[in-house]
Amino acid sequence: MINIHEVIETNEMIQKENLDVRTITMGISLLDCTGNSLKDVCDRIYEKITTSAKDLVKVGKDIELQYGIPIVNKRISVTPIALVGGGVCKSIDDFVTIAKTLDSAAKTVGVNFIGGYSALVTKGMTPADELLIRSIPRALSETDVVCSSVNVGSTKTGINMDAVKLIGEMIKEAAELTKDTDSSACTKFVVFCNAPDDNPFMAGAFHGVTEADKIINVGVSGPGVVKTALESVRGENFEVLCETIKKTAFKITRVGQLVAQEASRRLGVPFGIIDLSLAPTPAVGDSIGEILEEIGLEYAGAPGTTAALAMLNDQVKKGGVMASSFVGGLSGAFIPVSEDQRMIDAAACGALTIEKLEAMTCVCSVGLDMIAIPGDTKATTISGIIADEMALGMVNQKTTAVRIIPVIGKKEGDSAEFGGLLGYAPIMHVNPYSCDDFINRGGRIPAPIHSFKN
Amino acid sequence: MNKAVITVVGKDTVGIIAKVCTYLANNKVNILDISQTIVQDYFNMMMIVDTNESVKEFKTLSEELIQIGEEIGVVISLQREEIFNMMHRI
Numbered sequence: 073m074i075n076i077h078e079v080i081e082t083n084e085m086i087q088k089e090n091l092d093v094r095t096i097t098m099g100i101s102l103l104d105c106t107g108n109s110l111k112d113v114c115d116r117i118y119e120k121i122t123t124s125a126k127d128l129v130k131v132g133k134d135i136e137l138q139y140g141i142p143i144v145n146k147r148i149s150v151t152p153i154a155l156v157g158g159g160v161c162k163s164i165d166d167f168v169t170i171a172k173t174l175d176s177a178a179k180t181v182g183v184n185f186i187g188g189y190s191a192l193v194t195k196g197m198t199p200a201d202e203l204l205i206r207s208i209p210r211a212l213s214e215t216d217v218v219c220s221s222v223n224v225g226s227t228k229t230g231i232n233m234d235a236v237k238l239i240g241e242m243i244k245e246a247a248e249l250t251k252d253t254d255s256s257a258c259t260k261f262v263v264f265c266n267a268p269d270d271n272p273f274m275a276g277a278f279h280g281v282t283e284a285d286k287i288i289n290v291g292v293s294g295p296g297v298v299k300t301a302l303e304s305v306r307g308e309n310f311e312v313l314c315e316t317i318k319k320t321a322f323k324i325t326r327v328g329q330l331v332a333q334e335a336s337r338r339l340g341v342p343f344g345i346i347d348l349s350l351a352p353t354p355a356v357g358d359s360i361g362e363i364l365e366e367i368g369l370e371y372a373g374a375p376g377t378t379a380a381l382a383m384l385n386d387q388v389k390k391g392g393v394m395a396s397s398f399v400g401g402l403s404g405a406f407i408p409v410s411e412d413q414r415m416i417d418a419a420a421c422g423a424l425t426i427e428k429l430e431a432m433t434c435v436c437s438v439g440l441d442m443i444a445i446p447g448d449t450k451a452t453t454i455s456g457i458i459a460d461e462m463a464l465g466m467v468n469q470k471t472t473a474v475r476i477i478p479v480i481g482k483k484e485g486d487s488a489e490f491g492g493l494l495g496y497a498p499i500m501h502v503n504p505y506s507c508d509d510f511i512n513r514g515g516r517i518p519a520p521i522h523s524f525k526n
Numbered sequence: 527m528n529k530a531v532i533t534v535v536g537k538d539t540v541g542i543i544a545k546v547c548t549y550l551a552n553n554k555v556n557i558l559d560i561s562q563t564i565v566q567d568y569f570n571m572m573m574i575v576d577t578n579e580s581v582k583e584f585k586t587l588s589e590e591l592i593q594i595g596e597e598i599g600v601v602i603s604l605q606r607e608e609i610f611n612m613m614h615r616i
Contacts, residue, residue, distance in 0.1 A: 079572045079610055080572075082610055139605055139608070139609040140604075327609060
């Protein structure tokens with residue numbers, strides 16, 4: 073039988089170290105919601121979401137109460153809308169109408185985000201894909217909880233540089249449309265290389281076409297728990313350090329597995345995956361930056377950061393994989409700047425630069441996340457930053473992403489305020505030299521040689 | 527059996543266990559195990575209980591225990607046992 077010390081350990085993780093389940097995300101396929109008219113499609117989408125997810129929030133709250141573990145977010149991901157709306161959407165307005173339908177369905181069931189206003193264009197864009205991408209600025213500025221993503225490259229297909237160029241321009245437009253709120257629309261958009269079909273985390277969640285009709289994916293968290301565990305092994309060697317991270321990751325992930333199984337059982341929806349991610353929040357004691365400091369760095373970004381992060385990420389996976397029956401999504405340590413107090417501090421004091429973050433993204437899950445840059449940054453420069461990050465993902469056969477916010481009206485050294493889980497971000501320095509001629513070439517970058525494995 | 531764990535954390539005072547046990551007995555919640563310890567000057571008690579025969583729903587039990595805790599100045603929580611088993615047993 074369980075003993076009192078084990079009970080105390082678990083409850084201290086929850087009460088003092090911010091252990092929580094970051095999200096229960098229900099993936100819903102909208103492939104059966106096509107129709108003859110825009111209204112028809114919107115009605116079907118609304119109906120399917122509000123029926124499938126009607127109990128999602130209630131079940132999440134029940135589980136929280138019965139197990140005493142906070143579940144911070146309840147979310148929905150849907151089939152990429154470019155596929156669902158392609159037949160009936162002939163204008164930007166048409167796609168924005170679908171975005172508003174998603175927004176209203178999400179609000180009806182009470183979830184805090186709905187993802188999947190997306191297009192998959194790794195090799196080429198259909199007219200519908202291109203129209204959806206062009207509609208993203210309006211879709212994000214005219215809705216509250218809709219999140220959007222575009223997959224522009226993969227190891228198998230290379231990088232669609234036409235899409236990369238278009239997205240640079242699109243991000244600037246989205247920033248301009250929401251300049252009154254520090255260009256907040258850009259916080260709801262991610263551009264990916266090798267996007268996973270089962271990611272539960274926003275803003276990049278969508279329900280891939282390889283998935284079942286409905287699925288429950290769970291994202292765990294717990295940087296504070298890892299940080300506290302590491303405090304007890306200060307000065308010990310890497311073997312001890314790694315063992316400690318692994319054991320802690322196991323415990324954190326087991327809680328996620330329990331919540332996922334329970335949610336799946338109570339909702340009658342199959343369990344998909346656990347995303348083994350250390351996801352920080354702006355709260356003190358819930359930070360990846362703090363873990364890196366505890367490992368022995370003065371600030372995140374100091375020499376040694378990439379090695380420390382590589383080790384951390386690997387140990388989190390090794391501990392987590394055994395704790396769960398299925399793992400997937402992004403799985404690793406997130407290194408957003410704005411959502412993590414110690415990363416904000418590191419960026420503000422100059423220890424952490426975009427270039428160092430780029431190196432760090434080679435060894436952690438995802439990529440340049442929640443980076444605020446000056447509002448007058450050129451669209452081609454944004455495309456250049458995206459292309460670099462996509463190349464890392466393509467060559468290293470991993471998921472990479474960019475969520476970048478050119479904050480209109482602000483310059484390097486200022487600060488942008490997004491509120492809530494998104495926190496605030498210092499405006500970071502951007503390399504001022506041009507890549508115009510590179511981005512304006514057009515076409516696509518071929519897949520790397522090591523993708524030909526057949 | 528529907529096993530749950532009750533934890534009581536706070537400053538030690540007369541009658542904590544009596545009060546919680548009386549409440550549980552009145553609601554037909556069976557106590558399977560009790561242990562207590564002092565951590566950093568705080569009184570920590572854990573009870574493993576069976577709520578199978580309980581006359582009240584889990585949610586109500588949980589809310590009323592929290593309220594009893596507030597009356598005697600300790601923090602009481604009720605959680606289903608699986609969360610601890612999952613974390614500490616393979």
